[in-house]
Amino acid sequence: MDIKEILSKCDHTVLSPEATWEQVKELCDDAVKYGTASVCIAPSYVKQAKEYLGGKTAVCTVIGFPNGHSTTAVKCFETDDAVKNGADEIDMVINIGWLKDKKYNDILNEINEVKRNCRGKILKVIIETCLLSEEEKVKMCEIVSASDADYIKTSTGFSKCGATKEDIKLFSQNITGNLKIKAAGGISTVKDAEDFINLGASRLGTSRIVKAVKENKLI
Numbered sequence: 001m002d003i004k005e006i007l008s009k010c011d012h013t014v015l016s017p018e019a020t021w022e023q024v025k026e027l028c029d030d031a032v033k034y035g036t037a038s039v040c041i042a043p044s045y046v047k048q049a050k051e052y053l054g055g056k057t058a059v060c061t062v063i064g065f066p067n068g069h070s071t072t073a074v075k076c077f078e079t080d081d082a083v084k085n086g087a088d089e090i091d092m093v094i095n096i097g098w099l100k101d102k103k104y105n106d107i108l109n110e111i112n113e114v115k116r117n118c119r120g121k122i123l124k125v126i127i128e129t130c131l132l133s134e135e136e137k138v139k140m141c142e143i144v145s146a147s148d149a150d151y152i153k154t155s156t157g158f159s160k161c162g163a164t165k166e167d168i169k170l171f172s173q174n175i176t177g178n179l180k181i182k183a184a185g186g187i188s189t190v191k192d193a194e195d196f197i198n199l200g201a202s203r204l205g206t207s208r209i210v211k212a213v214k215e216n217k218l219i
Helices: 003-007 021-034 043-053 072-084 096-100 104-118 134-146 165-174 190-199 208-216
Strands: 010-013 038-041 058-063 089-093 122-126 151-153 180-184 203-206
Touching: 003 190, 003 208, 010 021, 010 180, 010 208, 021 038, 021 043, 021 208, 038 043, 038 089, 043 058, 043 072, 058 072, 058 122, 072 089, 072 104, 089 104, 096 104, 096 134, 104 122, 104 134, 134 151, 134 165, 151 203, 165 180, 165 190, 190 203, 190 208, 203 208
Parallel strands: 010 038, 010 203, 038 058, 058 089, 089 122, 122 151, 151 180, 180 203
Antiparallel strands: none
């Protein structure tokens, strides 16, 4: 697979709590240079990054991050604020406790409420696979497929582990309709990235692919 095609599917990401504007700006510069799908950054940097990028690259941000514990009203407010600040894509974390409690309708309704506040922007739903049983992962494939969301996403990158190839296989076998897949967390090599794409991921959440391209001078 061509390296430029791989990069075009990457959400070039920095979400560490200590990230500075200089780091976010460097992320933006690299995203433009290497042609990534978006930059994925904290909500506090969305407006600044949007103005800095000037439309050259999409801006993605995170909602209810990383634990998903916020109320639906708070997630909706965060989403509305992010979109007003210029976010093109929203990655939200589900309430994992609700899934454990089998509050499936509450999860579905929350996803759809957040999507309404996206006002036409892309919504990706993070289910944090490392905390779920296989049955729960399958159930979330069903719920997100039934929702108005655009993607189901494996991980925040802030829990026990990130995406696994087994999870992408499972998603591919259980999602329906036009739902797409984003793999995130632990994708560290170009080979990893290619494998995840071949298994069905349309997006990858990672900072390491651009780093690998730069270090190995692949472009």
